[in-house]
Amino acid sequence: MGKRKSRDDDSICSAIGKTICSEIKKRSRSYKSKLRSCTSPPQPNRRPDFIWFEEDIWTEIAKYLDGKSVVMLGSSCRWFRRSILEQDSVWKFACLRDLQIPRFRQQQLSFKWSQLYASAFDGSHSYLFRQQDKHIEWMRIGAFFFDSSAGLLTEKLSLLPTLPRGDSVEEILQTTGSCILSNIKTGIWIADLHFVGCHVCKLDTCEGATQTLDARHVELFLTEGYKSGSWDYKEIGSYQIRKHTDVATGAIFDIKHLKDRTSTEVFDLKTWAAKPNSDYWQPKARIACHGVAVNTNLEQNEGILVKYHAMRAGEEDDSEVVSIRISQELL
Numbered sequence: 001m002g003k004r005k006s007r008d009d010d011s012i013c014s015a016i017g018k019t020i021c022s023e024i025k026k027r028s029r030s031y032k033s034k035l036r037s038c039t040s041p042p043q044p045n046r047r048p049d050f051i052w053f054e055e056d057i058w059t060e061i062a063k064y065l066d067g068k069s070v071v072m073l074g075s076s077c078r079w080f081r082r083s084i085l086e087q088d089s090v091w092k093f094a095c096l097r098d099l100q101i102p103r104f105r106q107q108q109l110s111f112k113w114s115q116l117y118a119s120a121f122d123g124s125h126s127y128l129f130r131q132q133d134k135h136i137e138w139m140r141i142g143a144f145f146f147d148s149s150a151g152l153l154t155e156k157l158s159l160l161p162t163l164p165r166g167d168s169v170e171e172i173l174q175t176t177g178s179c180i181l182s183n184i185k186t187g188i189w190i191a192d193l194h195f196v197g198c199h200v201c202k203l204d205t206c207e208g209a210t211q212t213l214d215a216r217h218v219e220l221f222l223t224e225g226y227k228s229g230s231w232d233y234k235e236i237g238s239y240q241i242r243k244h245t246d247v248a249t250g251a252i253f254d255i256k257h258l259k260d261r262t263s264t265e266v267f268d269l270k271t272w273a274a275k276p277n278s279d280y281w282q283p284k285a286r287i288a289c290h291g292v293a294v295n296t297n298l299e300q301n302e303g304i305l306v307k308y309h310a311m312r313a314g315e316e317d318d319s320e321v322v323s324i325r326i327s328q329e330l331l
Helices: 007-034 055-062 067-074 078-085 088-098 113-121 169-176 224-228 261-267
Strands: 135-146 151-154 178-181 187-197 209-217 233-241 247-254 284-288 291-297 304-312 321-330
Touching (some): 055 078, 067 078, 067 088, 067 113, 088 113, 135 247, 135 284, 135 291, 151 321, 169 178, 169 233, 178 304, 187 284, 209 247, 247 261, 247 321, 261 284, 261 291
Antiparallel strands (some): 135 187, 151 247, 209 321, 247 291, 284 291, 304 321
């Protein structure tokens, strides 16, 4: 049995309760006097250190992506499509970077850089549009720049490059194996090396092949005249070597920069070409700021036939040259 509470106990509990209530009221009044709104001047909103959708930042990031990755990024949302995929500056940087153009002098272009990038890196080459049945294989050499409208086409490289002289193209070809081509469209040119089947006979068993150095203006594949087939290659001249030759060489240079250091390095075959009479039969190529060259060792032969072709942007003889070919086949 528990003890029964007395009246004194009830009075004590009542006194304690009153004391607690009084203390709570005092503290409540104290808190109300301290909780006041801030009277200091408003602080400006601080900008975060990194914003995910910062256009300048993503433009710089896109410069480190290849074309396929840029398309994937631009397809992820509308903001990236507007800020990255549709920004021609991004495609210009990617095009010059992937073509490895060392320096570029700004010029008027007829197409967007995104279109130029697609035509240069979608796997297209000139034989996809013409003579596709004869085409065997190809390789991309690189890109160079025509700063002037005159070019040197040659199958001979020496340490002392000189301009050929003569009264006619045929005379120059027969004496020097070179020719000068004028009215070339200035700008970026892309160079490829092709191997094409024999065009003399139509036998499937023929193993004859032609080595062709093909150079074209970067805008060529986008022009209507080329796509419609109204522009075609015309032979400038030909040159025969009627004896055994160790190598097949072809080169294209901007005459204005023929004496530049990078061009003279291409003329020095010992620094980049395979040694003659060696067992190395694969073609080798060298690209410079204003020129390109290829060199291939040959087996025992009776000579080679060298042909120079040019494509002009129109039917007139004074139309701009937009593509050049130097082809070599064994006799």
